[in-house]
Amino acid sequence: MDYLQWNNRIAAHFFNEERARCNVYLYVTEELINRLGFHEQVNCQDFIRAIKKGPSCFLERYPNIFRTALALKDLDQWRFRKLNYPPYIGYLAFLVLAASHDDFASKNYRKRLNFLLGENEKRQHPDFHRMLELWDDLENWANQEKGEEWGSFQKITILKHPHVGLIYGQTLLTEQEIKVLPTIFDAANLLPNSSISEQNLAKLLIEKGNKILNKRTIRLLESGINNEFCQALLNIVLEELAKWDGTGEFLSENGTLIYRCLLGFSAKWDRTAQILKLQVRCKIGKNFPEKGLSFDDKYFCEPESKNWSTPISINLSQYWQTGFELKSSDQECQFKLYPSKVRLLISGSGEGLSGLIEYSKLLPNIPFYLIVHQSCSHHIEQWGKSDCKEFEKVEINQGLPPGWNFYKAEAALRDTLKDQYPILAFPTTIKLNLEGGIRLEKGNEFFAFAPPKFILESGNESTTVQGYFNETLLNLEYQNGIYTLPLNTPTHQKIE
Incomplete structure (x- = not known):
């Protein structure tokens, strides 16, 4: 295939409507290139040949692939020619291909790059550092010009290795590994958007992901959080956790795919009568059926807002500490209530609901409410008095199950209980x-x-x-x- 054919084939794989507002990493491997060229009966060797030859539309031969790539960035003002994709993506893909074989040993990168080009392993490339211009341009094109319609390109910069590190930053997790992260989150009972330290996250990924993450990834996690590449990997995972809404496709015990949602609570508080009306809802995702779902032929819910379903007429108060799972009548969807002795609620106005909704992360300087089991109440009350603003226990006459207390506060000032109760941790990122x-x-x-x-x-x-x-x-x-x-x-x- 001609270079521009390869360019567009690779670009379309990473940037398309299905990736809208999803993070995109340009992780290119030999297996991926072979798969993209399969129907034309070409493989990675043909891709490398096209890279070295350059696009057929160029009459001028440039002294190296880096000059060719830079020339493509300015190719007859390609943006005004309304090309679907930047014409230099193929060259960025080639740079990543050269990094996909190593265990993040950046000192070996030049040797591997020259090997793919068929050049002397000691050869220097004076224009290599200018590839940063292409990475910046790709980020601007995907995130600003396209408005993330085809994905949000993530440029990972690792300071000690600014040029090579940026390339290795694209190879921290494969597409398949990113897809299975929700399975790991679910196995670890992590709530969407929850806070977790880098140290604990690394341990969790090794423990729960040992059989589904690549050995290369596990080795990097085992290298420790002081390794810059390990830190960059954990930042990607934290971003995916922050974006995860608790939904996704999971393998059931019998090996079939099921769609899973979270169960959460909404509440309406009658301050005059001191009655708390709690309702169970589904935290819905993009695959939630618009016509709704039924459960055991008794219960039914349908979407009410972007993130939440209508209430389900089911009482789960006895399962607050132990957790609960519910399957749809067609057995294709499963709903999970995470166990917790402390449940956090905030105003639902930001998500288009009246009253309160359950939330998975404590935000500073924002009013919040807690439903707390009596076994934890002493710790929570001490924290509330010392580290919160206008914290108080509210006597509820009706609506709470036995053994649970209700609290309200104007704001949390410090998250000193985050180790005992991760849900009471402030966000670690902005x-x-x-x-x-x-x-x-x-x-x-x-x-x-x-x-x-x-x-x-x-x-x-x-x-x-x-x-x-x-x-x-x-x-x-x-x-x-x-x-x-x-x-x-x-x-x-x-x-x-």
């Missing part, structure tokens, strides 16, 4: 969630009458959100941890 709104397509364009709201997740209370258009500051409204665009927000313009 994340801005878009909640609600109606998208035009799969990217980040919204109808003006239904813009999204923004929820900031950060363990640093000094972190705030600002919005700009054309360098003009927007006056974002802020209440209960939710940022809202003003009514006069300009349309048909990018807001950053």
Whole structure:
């Protein structure tokens, strides 16, 4: 195949509508290249030949592949020619291919690169450092110009090895490994978006992923969190955990695929009568049937908001500590209630629901509520008095099962109980969630009458959100941890 054919074949594999708003890593292996060329009966050797030859549209021969790649970036203003993909992706894929054989031994990279090019292993490449221009351009194209419609490209920079490390950063986890991460999260009873230390996460991945992660990955995890490459890998996993909504396809005990959702609680608190009305809901995902699901031919629910189903008329209070699983009547979906002695609730307004909803991470300086088993109440009350603002126990006359207490607080100031109760840990990374709104397509364009709201997740209370258009500051409204665009927000313009 011609170089541009290879380029487009590789690009389409990584960037497409199914990857909308998903993280994309350009992890290219010989097996992948062989698979992409299978129907044309060509393999990785043909790809390398095309890389060395360059695109047939070039009449001029460049002195090396790096000059060719840079020339493709400026190919007759390819953006104005409306090419589907940047024409230099094939060369970035080749650079990653040269790194996919090593155990992150960057000192061997040049030797491997020259071997694939059929050149002397000691040869230097003075234009190699300029490949950073292509990585930056790809990031801008995928995330800004395409608005993440075909995926969000993640450029991993490892400081001690700025150029080679960036390439190895694409090879930390394969596509298949990223796909099975929810299985590991589920096996470890990790809640979506939950906080966990790097040390504990590494141990968990080794223990629960030993049979499903590549040996190369396990060896990197065993090298310890002081290894920069290990830290970068754990950051990817933390990002995937933060994006995971608890749903996904899992193998059942008999080997069939089932779709799994989380069960969570919503609550309405009658402050006058001190009655708490708790309801069970499904935390739904993109594969949740629009027509709804029935359970044991007794219960039924359907989508109510982007993230939650309508309430299910089932009492699970006896399972709060032990956990519970429920299957749909067709046996194709499974719903799981995670066991916990401390359940955290926040305002549901950010997700389009009235009342309170169960949440999996404590956010500083935001009102929250706790349902706590009496065996933990002493620790929680001590923490509330010393590390929270306006923390108090609320006497509930009706709605709580025996042995449980209800608390409210204006804000958490410190997360000193995070080791005993991970759900009471502040976020370890900064994340801005878009909640609600109606998208035009799969990217980040919204109808003006239904813009999204923004929820900031950060363990640093000094972190705030600002919005700009054309360098003009927007006056974002802020209440209960939710940022809202003003009514006069300009349309048909990018807001950053």
